[in-house]
Amino acid sequence: MPHDLPPFSAPYAPPDEELAAVLLAGAPKPSLAAETQRLGRELLSAMRAAHSDIGGVEDFLHEFSLSSREGLAVMALAESLLRVPDDATLDRLLADRLSAGEFDRHKAHSETLLTQACAFALGLSTRLIAAEESPSAIAADLARRLGAPALRLAARQAMRVMGSHFVFGETIDAALERARGRGLHSFDMLGEAARMAEDAERYFSAYAEAIRAIGASDAARDAGISVKLSALHPRYEAISRERVLKELTPRLLELARLAKSEGVQLTVDAEEADRLELSLEVFARALSDGSLVGWNGFGLAVQAYQKRAAAVIDYAAALAESRSRRLNVRLVKGAYWDSEIKRAQERGLPDYPVFTRKAMTDINYLACARRLFDAPRLYPQFATHNALTVASILAEADRRPFEFQRLHGMGEALSEATRERFAIPWRVYAPVGPHRDLLAYLVRRLIENGANSSFVARAADPATPPEVLLADPYELIASPKETRNRRLRAPADIYRPLRANSKGVEFGERAGLDALLTEIEIARKLRPTALPSQPSHKERRACRSPIDGKEIGSVIDSDGKSIEAAMAAAQHSFDSWAATSVVARAWVLDRTADLIEARRASFIALLQEEAGKTLDDALGEVREAADLCRYYAAQARELCTETALPGPTGEASSLRRCGRGVFVCVSPWNFPLAIFIGQVAAALAAGNSAIAKPAEQTPLVAFEAVSLLHEAGVPQDVLQFAPGGGDVGAALVEHPCCAGVVFTGSLEVAKSINRALAQKPGAIVPLIAETGGVNAMIVDSTALPETVADDVLTSAFRSAGQRCSALRVLCLQEEIAGGCTELIAGAAAQLRIGDPRDLGVHLGPVIDAEAKERLEAYLAGCAARGRIIYAGEAPAAGCFVAPHIVRLDRLEDLKEEVFGPVLHVVRWRAEAFDALVEAIARRGSGLTMGLETRIERRRHALGAMAPAGNIYVNRNMIGAAVGGQPFGGFGLSGTGPKAGGPDYLRRFMREITVTVNTAAAGGDAGLMAMED
Known part of the structure; x- marks a missing residue:
């Protein structure tokens, strides 16, 4: 059966205010609202009357609030403790997390087994740690000899007790046996998203095995299974759409056919917002297959915190109608709120794809519930632990069929109270898997349900009155009309008041992505010629793409006369530019940022063809260029304002900053727009004139940037463009008019520039240099391997490893090195290498044939010595490695430093952390460094030792954000100050202090006029 419905489409992140007007207009009539409140109070009263039943998880979340030190400690241990294989690291983790908590006090006033067990075990651990650190030698010795094993045992037991309240069974057979005679269930096979092909196969087999087991068992009637699409494909992402549709759709269809044959319901779980459109396309294609005709067990989950939830329900209703069958729709509030907020900010989206107030999510949930009730081919499944939500659904239902759902281990009291009063089925969402796979699921549940605004976290607190728990969400939004969280700025405003965030595109929104791709294709037809600002007699040379060697434009390099003329023009224009008000200079840079964003397609096209960048990298560089212009404009407004200084009576002192003269800006090919324009913008903002010398490989991007700066208002003479090779750079640096140099590139060239400047007669000329380094990441055994793999792949291989900040050496703790390396290699094998103009490509070429030859020679030497752990495959043609x-x-x-997609791996022993950090520091290069650990003391220790200019903990090591993560190192990695940081412009300026004796005319009139 063909798929004849158009793909799902809805605005990705519309303003909250627009949606609020629609949602508030759907508020229930007063009589229905009153009935909802009555039912809510009745259910809440029944829940609290059965306090021992509430107790489990609700009491636990109340006792160990995430706003407390103990709650944070429990969450951290739950996430990491069970996976730590070695005792030495486990002891450090326990000491780190338990030393600040007071767990005994929780045991004293808790009535529930879960809280008492965890408090007792963790309290025992805390006491053992305290004894070990005791000043008493006898107590400390006893704790050291007897404490460690007991400490580990108690802590592990506490986590297992907690896990048993969330995991329904460690195997599907155990889960089915436990479900016997206990109502409806939907089983969820625990595990992370697939990173490599073997993961996807393993999860597929687990789902298939579970479906067969459920179908063959009589233990669970009308049971279902939940499937995560991210577990079935290692590159489940928007840019890999074609591959996903080709490879993942058949897998989902096979599981659906199996579920149909076994009489099992199958629900596709909801995931992050950027995957929604892709999820629905995969789901729709599977649903359209003729083999599923007559089966009403297929369904999907919808997240009410997403602004597109109602549109998803409408789309599901249209699908069901077009296929003449029933679909199950599980309506949930949503579980990835924090990560959705962060991603929207990082991507520079116009707004958030999720609501920022819980009350908005609540009323959207009810609006979605009405849509479900009104769709005859959709069977509503309402997943909630909130008594008011349950009451609202009951009041709205009007005898229409539906069911409630809850997580295993949560909401028992609410479901019991409902079942006693209404003949409404409740289905239990039952996680299945070993406790070690519980970690990510458990922490997400703790965060989701342990938030201060969560009904679950407050339900067990008798001090929270019913009117607070049952507050009408419509009233919370309508009076006063606050649709947004006041403490959460819009993505565009997160850097205010200093600057606006640059505008990005969410690739998971097909409409926005298609519009960008269309812009780029139009811009790609241009074939520019880069000309120096001053006439040159050099021959025109072709600019060729590293992708395929084709000519993409041309350049005329500067010669001796054009260099001399450029220097003369820049020197002559310096005084007038320096005299231009800082307000005017800053306005020009702000205008430049606006133009960069308006012309992003042209820059992206050039960045792809000339520098071999993927779409994501090219868009990121365009955004960084705009951010740098706005940031330096804001910094200049602050720094270039005359400042009064303190002093004695009768004197007035002031400080002002101004430009130095002609700044020579020498930029690299790996960031031919962002670093290039950042250097120039800083020089101009500070009041200098500038001569920009781009990398020999990337003059076209630089020429377009200079043209844009001139269009924005920078006078032609103030900014000179001097393309060429190293000889041009050397001539500019050595010129008598050169008053400063800003350089990004190799250490060898930086030292050569430094020597040339030192030998020049006249004034001492400042050098601002950033030179890369052998950047390392340390991973200990508390880190989550899947997250490590994600961060390592991004850090080592994005941009084909051609970033100064890229990861070069991965230091893995011995106990986890084998498994982590295998996972990273398997994930690397899923990266697509090729033409970066193709949306689904993850790695483009290295910059030129010389770089390729150098890398291949190095790798051949490694292979000859048997050092290669993993080698990917690259296209033979072009400059691919x-x-x-x-x-x-x-x-x-x-x-x-090996500048390319080459990751080196070394192992280290658990007791050697400090020695490893010292060894890294002794290398002398200090640009970026990573640390993956759950031990806070290690993070603090690394920060105190400061072996690198930028230290990243539990995240990737690239993509420093302007203003938020100033970028730059020291030692062999550069001179500082950091680019995109508060001190950068100061190095481009001279400081002048003027002191006036205000009493020179015979006395200090101001002092004499002062009142007594």
Whole structure:
């Protein structure tokens, strides 16, 4: 059966205010609202009367609030403790997390087994730690000899007790047996999203095995299973749409056919907002297959906190109608709120795809419930632990069929209170899997239900009055009309008042992505020629793409006369530019940022063809260029304002800053727009004139940037463009008019510039340099391997490893090194290498044939010594180098930075953390460093030792944000100050202090006029 409905489409992140007007207009009539309140109070009263039943998780979340030190400690231990394989690291983790908590006090006033067990076990652990650190030698010795094993045992037991309240069974057979005679269930196979093909196969087999087991068992009637699409494909992402549709759709269809044959319901779980459109397309294609005709067991989950939830329900209703069958729709509030907020801010979206107030989510949930009731081919499944939500559904239902759902271990008291009064089925969402796979699921549940605004977290607190728990969400929004969380700024405003956030595109929104791709294709037809600002007699040379060697434009390099003329023009224009008000200079840079965003398609097209960048990298660079212009404009307004200084009576002192003269800006090819324009913008903002010398490989992007700066209002003479090779850069640096140099590139060239400046007669000329480094990441055994794999892939292989900040050496703790390396290699094998103009490509080419030859020669040497752990495959034509992983015996075996997609791996022992950090620091390069750990003391220790300019903890090591993560190192990695930081412009300026004796005319009139 063909799929004849158009793909799902709805505005990704519309303003909250627009949706609020629609939602408030759907408020229930007073009589219905009154009935809802009556039912809510009745249910809440019944829940609290059965306090022992509430107790489990609700009491636990109340006792161990996430706003308390103990709650944070429990969450951290729940996330990491069971996966730590070695005792040494486990002891450090326990000491780190338990030393600040007071767990005994919780045991004293808790009536429930879960809270008492966890408090007792963790309290025992805390006492053992305290004894070990006791000043009493006898007590400390006893704790050391007897404490460690007991400490580990008690803590592990506490986590297992907690896990048993969330995991329904460690195997599907155990779960089915437990479900016997206990009502409706939907089983969820625990596990992370797939990172490699083997993961996807393993999860597929687990789902298939579970479906067969459910179908063959008589233990659970009308049971279902929930499937995560991210578990069935290692690159489940919007940019890999074509691959996902080709490879994932058949897998889902096979599971659906199996579920149909076994009489099992199958629900596709909801995931992050950027995957929604892709999820619905996969679901719709599977549903359209003729083999599923007559089956009413297929369904999907919808998240009410997403602004597109109502549109999803309408789309599901249209699908069901077009296929003449029933679909199950599980309506949930949503579980990824924090990550959705962060992603929208990072991507520079116009707004958030989720509501920022819980009350907005609540009323959207009720609006979605009405849509479900009104769709005859949709069977509503309302997942909630909130008594008011249950009461609202009951009041709205009007005898229409539906069911409630709850998580295993939560909401028992509410479901019992409902079942006693109404003949409404409740289905239990039952996680299945070993406790070690519980971690990510458990922490998400703790955060989701342990938030201060959560009904679950407050239900067990007798001090919380019913009117607070049952507050009408319509009234909360309508009076006063606050649709947004006042403490959460819109994505565009997160850097205010300093600057606006640059505008981005969410690739998971097909409409926005298609519009961008269309813009780029139109811009791609241009074939520019880069000309120096001053006439040159050099021959025109072709600019060729590293993708395929084709000519994409041309350039005329500067010669000696054009260099001299450029310097003369810049020097002559310096005084007038320096005299231009800082307000006017800043306005020009703000205008430049606006133009960059308006012309983003042209820049992206050039960045892809000239520098071999993928769409994501190119868009990120365009945004960074705009951010740098706005940031330096804001900094200049602050720094270039005359400042009064303190002093004695009778004197007035002031400080002002101004430009130095002609700044030579020498930029690299790996960021031919962002670094290029950042250097120039800083020089101009500070009041200097500038000569911009781009990398020899990327003059076209730079020429377009200079043209845009001139269009924005920078006078032609103030900014000169001087393309060419190293000889041009050397001539500019050595010129007598050069008053400063800003450089990003190799250490060798930076030292050469430094020597040339030192030998020049006249004034001492400042050098601002950033030179890369052998960047390391340390991973200990508390880290989550899947997250490590994500962060390592991004840090080591994004931009084909051609970032100064890229990860070069991965230091894995010995106990987890084998498994982590296998996972990283498997994930790397899923990266697509090729033409970066193709949306689904993750790695483009290296910059030129010379770079390719150098990398291939290095890798050939590694292969000859048996050092290659993993070698990917790259296209033969073009300048492509596949990702490689190389084994090192010692950190010192890597003698220099290997600038490309090459990751080196070295192992370290649990007791050698400090020694490893010291060894990294001794190398002398200090640009970026990563640390993956759950031990807070290690994070603090690394920060105190400061072995790198930028230290990233539990995240990737690239993509420093302007203003938020100033970028730059020290030692062999640069001179500082940091680009995109508060001190950067100061290095481009001279400081002048003027002191006036105000009493010179015979006395201090101001002092004499002062009142007594």
